[in-house]
Amino acid sequence: MKYNLRYLLLAFLSLTCFTANAQQKPLAQLQQQFVDLRFGMFIHFNIPTYMNQDWADPEAKPNIFNPTKLDCDQWAKAAKSANMTYGCLTTKHHSGFCIWDTKTTDYNVMNSPYKKDVVRQFVDAFRKNGLKVMLYYSILDTHHKLRPNSITPADIKMIKGQLTELLTNYGPIEALIIDGWDAPWSRISYDDVPFEEIYHLVKSLQPNCVMMDLNGAKYPAEGMYYTDIKTYEMGAGQRVSKETNTMPSLACLPIQKSWFWKNTFPTEPTKDPFKLVNDDIVPLNNANVNFILNVAPNREGLFDDNALASLKKIGELWKNAGSEATLPLLDAPIISHNLAKHQPSNSSWSDDMNIMDFANDDDFTTSWISNTTVDKPWYEIDFKTETAFNAIAIAEEKPNISKYVLEYYHSGAWKPVFDGENAKKVKVNHFDRVTGTKVRVRILKSDHQASIAEFEVYDEKR
Missing domain, CATH: 3.20.20.80 (Glycosidases)
Structure with missing residues (x-):
């Protein structure tokens, strides 16, 4: 009888946890x-x-x-x-x-x-x-x-x-x-x-x-x-x-x-x-x-x-007036280690001293800025070895990039993970996990000089 009661208690606790x-x-x-x-x-x-x-x-x-x-x-x-x-x-x-x-x-x-x-x-x-x-x-x-x-x-x-x-x-x-x-x-x-x-x-x-x-x-x-x-x-x-x-x-x-x-x-x-x-x-x-x-x-x-x-x-x-206006749909929070931070970087021609290193220095007050003469600018991170990742974020000092392609380099070829439009100041792109030695963004449209404050790469545990 004691065994049965214990079994029932454990079953109840398991059911409670499952319900929660x-x-x-x-x-x-x-x-x-x-x-x-x-x-x-x-x-x-x-x-x-x-x-x-x-x-x-x-x-x-x-x-x-x-x-x-x-x-x-x-x-x-x-x-x-x-x-x-x-x-x-x-x-x-x-x-x-x-x-x-x-x-x-x-x-x-x-x-x-x-x-x-x-x-x-x-x-x-x-x-x-x-x-x-x-x-x-x-x-x-x-x-x-x-x-x-x-x-x-x-x-x-x-x-x-x-x-x-x-x-x-x-x-x-x-x-x-x-x-x-x-x-x-x-x-x-x-x-x-x-x-x-x-x-x-x-x-x-x-x-x-x-x-x-x-x-x-x-x-x-x-x-x-x-x-x-x-x-x-x-x-x-x-x-x-x-x-x-x-x-x-x-x-x-x-x-x-x-x-x-x-x-x-x-x-x-x-x-x-x-x-x-x-x-x-x-x-x-x-x-x-x-x-x-x-x-x-x-x-x-x-x-x-x-x-x-x-x-x-x-x-x-002051009295509580009840519910606030409905929040806009938001990206999932970024919670992972930034794989791109302080990695070797490269880019198309920069604007004066605002070179590529400023876009992965973990400082949102500095930016890589494209030179005005470049028609289709690009920015790249080089991991040197095969690296797994499933999210890329692009943060800008002010919104300017609106259309872009994200690609990774694997087995001697560039492969896309995103090709489309996103005009947000912070653009978060989630995708299925890939592996590559490099990752880059090709900027197809911006409303003024393209610039990136931080280019971030993550391998999220999902």
Whole structure:
């Protein structure tokens, strides 16, 4: 009888998992749902809260983390007072302290005087109050020495282990916001910590969780590079166009002067609720942008009175109008290693110093530009050896190329993978996997001097 019950339980669990996987939603639907959430709460709460700094000392002792009055229900009710639809908590910031019961490191909340899982309390409180749940996680980790030029296989294993815990033990996670990855200040690249591997791990654990990198500012606004959602940290000078943006996006600001709590916060004015509503939330929502406003809990684990009052005022001024306009049909996100980066390149005659190397230097602010005398310009990457790939992207400083042919060189002949028209600023071409020693674009039509900011080649795992 025990065997039969066990068999039935395993069968039920298998059926449940199958049903969950069968309910996986298309990415376009998930992006639309994310944009439709409109407005939510970022919560920067971690060991920097106790140091009057946004970046904590990586050797800070866990014993300073002790929120004696922590009340995540207060956070959730404050979010509801502002008519927010979700909350997002900093599970681990750049100094590596984990505020959940992790098995991957001793540097966590269970070894602090508090000894309780903050992530658990957060997700339970927000769900109880009818709010969606998102999580923030930093790749940069100065305590565990996950820094530029020092990433090891053990580091990647720890990252995967921590994300697996977060996406397995806390129920449905609407979105995962990654930070400290491929940013000018973190300098940990998508190759150092392989983006494609992490992306597929996230999707295998929670297929309906949108994943975004908070540091995609170097990539063109019109292209979906290494993220499901375009992100803009407005306090760092990143701006999304309120007039022309068509991409599903996230923009963030703190309601106080910085992200983590400072001892001056209780007596300093917050940002003006009227300006936040009229200058940020409303116009950003109208441009396909979900706006997330950070509110920093104090060292007791509570929001200060002035922050609570400002959130309530926002709720009086702003109401959720429902679904946004339908997003345009988008290309699948680019998540793979760029095979063309820094490879030998060649081209037809260039315009002065804007030579071929500028189109595969991993810098979208520089371009190869064709000389005006060339009627049918071309650009080429030479891999030297047979290389497999199944996607090519062409990014331009401004849209100019409208008709082109993509070809690869194999067994002594050039063979086409695309021949047609595409006038987008970022042109993404997917096709069945091929192998070749070279790949090139022949430009048949452009409305002014043909130019390419980045010519990118990928071998995507599909």
